Amino acid sequence: MVNVIGLGYIGLPTAMMLASHGVEVIGTDYNKELVATLNAGKMTFKEKGIDELFQEAVAAGIKFTTEYQVTDTYIVSVPTPYDKFSKKVDACYVVAAVKDVMKVCPKGATVVIESTVSPGTIEKYVRPVIEANGFTIGEDLNLVHAPERIIPGNMVYELLHNNRTIGADDRAIGEKIKELYASFCQGEIVVTDIKTAEMTKVVENTFRAVNIAFANELAKICRHDNMDVYEIIRICNMHPRVNILQPGPGVGGHCISVDPWFLVGDYPSLAKVIDESMKTNDGMPDFVLNRIYEIMKEKGMTDISRVGLYGLTYKENVDDMRESPTLQLLESQERHLATGLKVYDPFIEKDVVANQYHNLDKFLAAVDFVVIMVKHNEIKENMDKLAGKVVLDCHNICKLPGVYHI
Template identity: 40%
Template sequence: MKSVCVLGMGYIGLPTAITFAKYGMIVHGVDINQKIIDKLQSGEIHIEEPGLQNIFQEVLTAGNLTFGTIPVTADAYIISVPTPINSDNTANIDYVVSAANSIIPYLKPNALVVLESTVPPRTVEDHLIPILSQSHLRIGEEVFVSHSPERVIPGRLLEELINNDRVIGGINEQSVEMTKKLYSCFVKGKMHSTDATTAEMVKLMENTYRDINIAFANEMALIAEKIGFNVWEAIRLANFHPRVNIHRPGPGVGGHCIAVDPWFIYEQAPNIAKLVHTARLTNDYMPNFVAEKTKHLLEGIEKPKIAVLGLAFKGNVDDMRESPAVSIIKKITEFATVSVYDPHVKENWNSKVDSYEECLLNADLLLLLTDHNEFTTLSPKYASQLMKNKIIFDTRNLFESKAWVEQGFDVHLIGNSSLATLNLISNLSNA
């Protein structure tokens, strides 16, 4: 295989296309968003990822990578499009269906189609194969199909694309072997063979495990607020046990994977997936809790202003997909003026400003929602000179509390209660 057509130029598809091109493949990247294609064709990437722009320039100069809004004939096709959830928490595979339909006119005998998008179990068997069958090529004999879910995180995409193990789930043995051969041009991790449906479940189980672990940490944080202990210290000490690894609590769970994938499992077996469902409800509740506690901390202040640090769902990335910060900001604007600063997010956003100064000026409360490294350099003394009232609510345990207290700040950390918040927790739990 010498040529690859990658459908979907998002956070996974674009780095995948660039990596294939770097390692000698002729790659065509496809996206239905003309603005994205125009930007890529002009030599600029539209996502933030360390080192990606430099490699992008290399492969463009070498002539190994082209872009367009429609596919081309290739030896292999990789579908890496979004799979969001609908408002009722069911899976939306419309992009997968559309991508599969778009390649039918270009399929040729011995073509390989790899679905990388995270999907509900049996998507390959029940949706992808019937669509590809419309090509009138024999599935498993003339067109080979597999599912190999991405297993990388923003901020480390290039490293993990190459070094992480991959799960290869094919519809038959030849599909598996062809997929292994395709990825072997750059993958250094081990490639594990299985069937397509098992591969679909592997990715969902990985992210659901993390969601459940985070839900446990968040539940412990709420209990800490209720009965009065520091959950961060308790988790730190508990994790010294050789068989314990409790994740960190926070303002909620974001990103396109952990906040979404558990619902794909629940949708298939709602009467059985009780633990999965409870974890989702717990993590989805956290933005409400953060907003209500923020409101409580502002009691007695007329026309309050809140300075929010962070829009992205995690630190040091520009990804806002399913970010709890977005949900929280919408809620707190109901009772306060809000100013938002995020040095990574370039997307326009209501109340988003371009500097600490604009964000903190005359603010009554500083609400930290994303743990960007840049925020650790914020000077408590400088912040105290800008703000009107000195209240901090740190939902990520990022700030060094002692330094802020020394500057006269009233510091609140999620999962580390003060007596003032105990009644609030009681009221919320009763509700």
């Protein structure tokens, strides 16, 4: 039986995938409300195909509880934020979860850390916790790292099809855990050592962050000298060895806006390009805010409350708002003492910010200037409703005449 610890965006789908592929699974989360929701037969977040997977997992007998289980395999999938000052990984959730696993775990068990951590984190923070509990790693307890690569918005497909990495001290243990993931994963599963697995996961997200920053920097250069960044990227990408990403209003989520900081925190004198890239991406919401003020001035608009931000989530067609560019922009706007921007997101039902709308038509009726912060399908399908409005399109998806870009 597998006890999955942490039933969030990663732990829950992983637990459900295992269960729906014949593995006995109990999911544990210390959030009582979350566990009660799951036990009431309701999914806790929206995602393509997730409700069907939930039903399959329930039918296959998955259980949800707040209690840690006595079993032979644990998968720990708890948050790993970064410390805002040191930029280093904050391993406190992983350490707390492993400490609780130690209270119930029998000799011979395998503890799989699925949370993303910087290279050396498991050595520095997890091994000591296990050893302090009297276990000798490799003899009476096995330690594995199995980082996750899935993208919210397409996680069910990617869980099934992505290649994976397993890091283990002992090849045989790595192969055993590979077999467990292979119960559902059709991709290639590479077995390596723990530190290599830690580093690959962080490097993958860093690669994305640096490339996004490059596109964002191009957008700033082109804005400065009145060039069309999208046309330039389109033409450059016709070169056989060039593949530039698209600029945007910033980077959010729990991965690309977080994990590269781990390398800056751990290697401050070496990770220079990464540091600058993260600052570039983090500066984009402010860049968008300045564009809003510039366009308002050009249009003779003075009332910020007639400006609306479309989208609150960190990316399209998901309900995850963590580190979202819109939230960063609103925080920045408050710092500038300018309040009143209106906000709407079809995926966010609860009131989370001031002046928030829950209906597209009502939102559009309340504003003259729309900033497309997130390219949800909803706005793509309703572009004609923006006719006659001032539009700042941060994703180059609106083909109406007179649209502004970042």
